[in-house]
Amino acid sequence: MKVSGFSFVRNAVKFDYPVVEAITSILPLCNEFVIAVGNSDDHTLELLKSIHSDKIKIIHTEWDDTQRQGGRTFALETDKALQAVAHDSDWCFYIQADEVVHEKYHEVIQNAMIEFKDKNEVDGLLFNYLHFYGSYDYTGEAYRWYRREIRLVKNNRNIYSYRDAQGFRKKVNEKLNVKLIDAFIYHYGWVREPKAMRGKQRNFNHYYFDDKWIDQNVPKTEIFDYSGIDALKKFEGTHPMVMHKRIDSMNWKFDHDISKKNFKVKDRFKRWVEKWFGWRIGEYRNYKII
Numbered sequence: 001m002k003v004s005g006f007s008f009v010r011n012a013v014k015f016d017y018p019v020v021e022a023i024t025s026i027l028p029l030c031n032e033f034v035i036a037v038g039n040s041d042d043h044t045l046e047l048l049k050s051i052h053s054d055k056i057k058i059i060h061t062e063w064d065d066t067q068r069q070g071g072r073t074f075a076l077e078t079d080k081a082l083q084a085v086a087h088d089s090d091w092c093f094y095i096q097a098d099e100v101v102h103e104k105y106h107e108v109i110q111n112a113m114i115e116f117k118d119k120n121e122v123d124g125l126l127f128n129y130l131h132f133y134g135s136y137d138y139t140g141e142a143y144r145w146y147r148r149e150i151r152l153v154k155n156n157r158n159i160y161s162y163r164d165a166q167g168f169r170k171k172v173n174e175k176l177n178v179k180l181i182d183a184f185i186y187h188y189g190w191v192r193e194p195k196a197m198r199g200k201q202r203n204f205n206h207y208y209f210d211d212k213w214i215d216q217n218v219p220k221t222e223i224f225d226y227s228g229i230d231a232l233k234k235f236e237g238t239h240p241m242v243m244h245k246r247i248d249s250m251n252w253k254f255d256h257d258i259s260k261k262n263f264k265v266k267d268r269f270k271r272w273v274e275k276w277f278g279w280r281i282g283e284y285r286n287y288k289i290i
Contacts, residue, residue, distance in 0.1 A: 001117055004085035004155070005030035005055075008077035008165075009097040010038030010063060013047055015200040016192050019097040020051055021242040026093055026101050027055060029109060036081040038063045059084050068207045071164025078161035089155045090117050096165070098189040099151075102240040105183035112181045113152065123159065123176035124168065125152035126287060127183055133190040134226040134254035136239060136247050140190075141231040143267050147280075150178055150287055151185060164208070167286040178287045186240060193252050197224035226254055230262040 005026050012019045023033055034057045037045055048058060061080050067073050078094070085092050091113050095101070101109070109125075116122040126148050131140040150167050153159050153176065162169040168176055192200060201224060205214050219225075239247055270281045 001091070001114060002086065002089045003030045003091045003093055003113065004089040005033035005093045005095065006035070006078075006081040006085055007033075007095050007097060008036040008038065008061070008074070008081050009044060009048075010077075011040045011042050011203070012044040012097060013042040014040070014044075015203060016196040017097040017200075018100065018188055018243070018246055019044075020047060021100050021240070021246060022095050022097055023048075023051060023056070024053075024242050025103070025240055026095055027053060028103075029106060029113075030055060030093060031089070032057055032086060034059065034081045034084045036061045036077050036084070038077060057084070069210075071207050073207050074165035075161035075163060078165040082159075082161065085155065087155070092153050092155050094151050094153070094168075095185075098187060100186045100188065100240050100243055102184065102186060102238070108181060108183045109152070112179065112183075116179055121177055121290065122179055123154055123156065123170065124150045124178045124287070126178040126180045126289065127151045127185045128180075129185050129187055130235070131187045131190065132235070133229060133232055134256060135250065135252075136188075136191060136243075137235055138232040138254075138256055138258070139235050140229075141233045141261075142263065143270060143280075144230070146284065148180065148285075148287075149185070150176060162286060169286070175286060175288050177290045180289055186243075188243075192224075194223045194226065197226075198222055227256075229256070231260075232256050232258055234258055 009017060009019045023035065027033060032055050035048060036059050037048060039062050061077060063073055064076060067076060082092060112125055129147055129149065131145040133140050153168055158171045159168050160171065170176060198221065202214065202218055205218055
């Protein structure tokens with residue numbers, strides 16, 4: 001069985017993306033890793049070259065900012081990396097620049113890839129998510145956070161990155177048939193030093209909205225205010241080993257009273273339904289679980 005990892009990134013140093021941790025967290029499961037490096041104005045390329053592995057394959061890309069509405073640029077860059085993986089790979093393992101896999105899930109992932117490799121009805125594998133917020137001690141609890149997404153797909157040239165690169169589909173616009181596995185992606189996109197978080201937020205919104213919307217809706221302050229969150233819970237587990245150095249160097253403080261739950265009325269009703277019936281009302285599912 002051959003596995004190709006793939007991802008994309010731009011200005012990872014400037015906006016403090018844990019891209020090295022992301023790549024190295026799944027590298028033991030991959031035979032190669034293709035990273036599409038966009039035209040950066042920092043030392044992103046040097047950072048990636050510092051990963052001491054002959055599995056890494058860097059391709060250089062130019063981001064098309066004319067496609068920025070709705071995050072389309074992210075999908076185009078994802079597809080560039082996906083199209084560059086080895087043709088004889090069985091699986092393609094996608095990881096975004098702020099996502100990390102805990103090593104405790106490696107065996108589960110490996111076994112699932114073996115089990116479903118030759119089952120043609122399975123297009124991909126679906127992962128659960130933990131979304132960290134403010135610091136490495138809290139995770140999001142509200143319904144704004146997606147709880148599952150596809151991160152392993154068969155090496156099928158009909159599969160492409162969908163919308164803003166959150167998930168995948170098959171041509172023509174068909175949802176993938178997936179198996180849900182007992183493994184989590186740790187998403188650290190909302191854990192940064194507050195000044196770096198503000199810069200990342202403005203840059204990220206640039207790929208979804210026009211400049212007028214950003215000026216009207218994104219505060220111009222230099223420091224990101226983490227306090228305006230609706231609901232968090234304390235993280236009681238361990239972080240991936242590749243994240244320990246970054247966590248130890250954390251240079252800001254964030255504390256949150258987890259007893260404060262600012263849920264909307266509709267979200268309270270959703271939580272009640274999910275608790276008693278196991279069904280999450282209105283959940284966006286860009287996949288078919290089989």
